[in-house]
Amino acid sequence: MDLDDEYQTVLDYFEETYIGRLGANHTRRKPLFTIDFWNMFHRTTQSLMRTNNSTEAYHRRINSIFQCSHPTLWVFLQKLIDEQYVTHADVVHIKSGQVPKSKKKNERFEKRLLHLISNPHQDILTQLDSIANNISL
Template identity: 35%
Template sequence: MLIGLAYLPLSDVFTDFDLVAGEFDNSADDLLDYFEKTWIGEPRRGAGRKKPQFDHVLWNVYDRVVTDLPRSNNSVEGWHNAFASRVAVAHPTIKKLTEKIRREQSKFEIDIAHLVQGYQLKPKKACYTKLDERIARLVRGYDPLQIHQYLKNIAANVSL
């Protein structure tokens, strides 16, 4: 259920982390300490929490899902891997790299022209579209009074 915290409004993350953490037995203390320090922020002596290692805006996707934005940067990683494959060498010469970048630019210009003409470029696989729709439906139906069920449902749909 910890993964579900990424799908909560930021205002609810702290209290719901404490709620979820309370359901674990003592054998999970090291995991929870790591999670709290890295992603949530350790409690301060007075009130509030210390800054976590990774800021909440880096991993919280609630607002992105609500506004129909991608939850990850996988498309960027995919492009980078494809471009590296097209370059085909670890350390290309400036001339070869410039040539590959120009070809890539030409490809993008064609893609942009197709988009402007109304074409859809490489549609997302149906299984991922359905997954995104399920997650969006869950997130839009978020009810803080049903937090346990919400986190279980999110966890059932999200795999690492």
């Protein structure tokens, strides 16, 4: 397939960074990031975190609590105390066996994704389409 230069630049970037450029003797050079570094298959099958979304979500939460860039010391301390109470209440709920709503949604997503990678479709395009559909649910 013949792609214009703009697409070829993107393909070259991915090959150099994640796959490794094909050398003259038909062997690949080491990529900038090895497959073990960026591939999430094993992390998915072992139900490990694949992103830092929880950290980003907490950062958004703190920003929404303060609702300003430079609070006074007293406002800052009061907001931290208020957040500590909320966090403590969450911990008490978790210890009592209650599952947070976001956790339930993530568990359903994780089960669907694990099923897709454990039982892959024969056709790669169908598999990719199924994964994409799972992500958009």
